[in-house]
Amino acid sequence: MVGKPNVGKSTFFNALTLLDAPMAPYPFTTIAPNRGVGAVRAKCPHPEKGTPCTPGNAKCVDGTRWIPVNLVDVPGLVPGAHLGKGLGHKFLDDLRAADGFVQIVDLSGATDAEGRIDSPGAHDPAEEVGWLEEEMVAWIAEVLGRDFNRQARTVELEGRKLEEFLAQRLTGLSIAPTAIASALRNTAIDRAHPAHWSAEDLARLGRELLRESKPRLVAANKCDRSSRAQENALSSAIAPIPVVPTGADAELTLRRAARAGLVEYRPGDAEFTVRDPGRLSPPQAKALEGIRAILATWGSTGVQAALERMVYERLRMIVVYPVEDETHWTDGQGRVLPDALLVPAETTARAVAYRVHTDLGEHFIRAIDGRTHRALAADHPLGPNAVIRIVARK
Ligand SMILES: Nc1nc2c(ncn2[C@@H]2O[C@H](COP(=O)(O)OP(=O)(O)OP(=O)(O)O)[C@@H](O)[C@H]2O)c(=O)[nH]1
Ligand SMILES: [Mg+2]
Structure with missing residues (x-):
């Protein structure tokens, strides 16, 4: 999560991780990186077998797997950062290991390049995208x-x-x-x-x-204070970088309310229901009604969509399911589809074996497709949702 100060990076991060990184309406609230785990959705193959799965790393909710993704929220970057302005170098060094950047911008244009509050529309978010690229x-x-x-x-x-x-x-x-x-x-x-x-x-x-090497996607945040016209202007100004309108604040409120049992809401959904309106305080009820209006305008808060487009479109990742028994899709303990792995599209069967265990990669003989039961060679590229058994020398 990168961008200038005060655009909502930590809010976006908290929404995805349900952590409590400090957030505040002024620049440089974050002074050291926050690390956490979010998740992307994938359709679980278990209904094809007609048995429930036994997830280890990636929980399954109503047939949707939630695959963990490591996220880092870094301090705000300002023009001149590479020369040490703002938190400068330290910030940039935090980006080294990232596979891709979700740049959060203030679509409402109500913050200047240093993140100070200004009147709505006073700043063009396309400029943030331009100078951030120059800094990098x-x-x-x-x-x-x-x-x-x-x-x-x-x-x-x-x-x-x-x-x-x-x-x-x-x-x-x-x-x-x-x-x-x-x-x-x-x-x-x-x-x-x-x-x-x-x-x-x-x-x-x-x-x-x-x-x-570092695919980018722009989350046009604070969409609740912005218009479609602003989104369209940003999209055409920075094409081909994809733009996803987001309301990080609304997503965070919804996820926390869901965790507290106040609403029923699944990340990415277009709607939510209040469980027991009598339990809401008047400010809570008002905040939730405000969020309903955001969902009606924008379809969703966009936060989950932004992460998934980053992972699936920009990073071109797929989900594969290694198993030990290609008929029952189980591991050695009889657990069904225990592991869901995110790997780059067209990863080979042997590379997946290495991901499971070095030994399995080194002693790889062949893989077996869990659907067709055909043998796959070491260099066979896997497609999305593949279920494979890896056969290795003992
Ligand atoms: N209106 C609106 N405000 C938001 C949204 N997301 C975040 N904010 C507000 O923007 C302000 C800054 O949020 P932070 O998450 O601290 O921003 P940041 O980019 O991490 O800031 P730094 O750590 O200082 O770089 C806070 O007051 C948030 O409540 C949003 O979707 N809509
Ligand atoms: Mg922050």
Whole structure:
């Protein structure tokens, strides 16, 4: 969860995790990252077998699995952060390990670049998206560029592989070697002479690396104070980055009310019901009616949708179910579909084996498709919702 201060990052994070990270209507409320676990939904395969499942890691509610996803809420970023403005570098370093960024913006335009309150519509959220990208590009270019020319010369002299040299410099940024290779291709940079690369070349490469390795999605937050026209303007200004309108505050209220047993609400739903109107205080009743109006306008609070679009569309993840018995879909203890794993689309059968256990990956013989009962080779790419048994040497 990234963005300028005071846009609702911690509120968004709390809504997804039901944790209690501090939230307040002024900038820099968050001064150190908050870590927690949210979840994305997937249709559970158990009805195909006609038996209930026995989930271990990902609970199943009415046929919907909730697959855990690690989330990090970081302090607000301001223009000039890579030079140390605001909480600067510290903030950027918290982003290293992320697979993707959900940028929260203030769609209502009622906060300036430093997160100070202003009148609604005074600021254009598209600008936040623009300068945040520049900050991240500058940050990656800086990580790449430290003592670059001297080291690049030795790479040239020793004829070392450029990709390896760059990968080494980018360690910890969670950037795949394939992303480095395609960033090099896309920038058409002079591969033979890295020692001659200019600061501009490094920035171009940084921009490509960011694009290749850290998919982004914008949550246009505070939609309760915004219009569809504002959403459309933002979407066209920052295309092709997808925009999901969100009301983090409303989602948090609903989830907490559901936890307290006051309402029936499932994250992502378009509606909720009050269990016992007599139990609500007048302010609670009023807040919930306000949220009803938000749901009527926007269809949902958008928070769950934003996370799921990030995971499924932007990160291209799928859910697979490893089992030990391909007929009953059970593990060794007879539990049905115990594990639901999020893996990149087209992950191979062997890679899933490694995810389950290193031994299983190393001693992999074949996998068996739980639906067709056909054998799958190690490099067979898996599709969404695959149920597979892995056969390994003992
Ligand atoms: N109207 C409205 N206000 C919201 C929404 N989400 C969050 N807020 C409010 O925005 C303010 C800032 O929320 P935080 O979650 O602390 O924002 P942040 O981005 O984490 O802020 P920093 O940690 O300072 O960077 C709080 O007053 C929230 O109640 C929303 O969907 N609608
Ligand atoms: Mg915060």
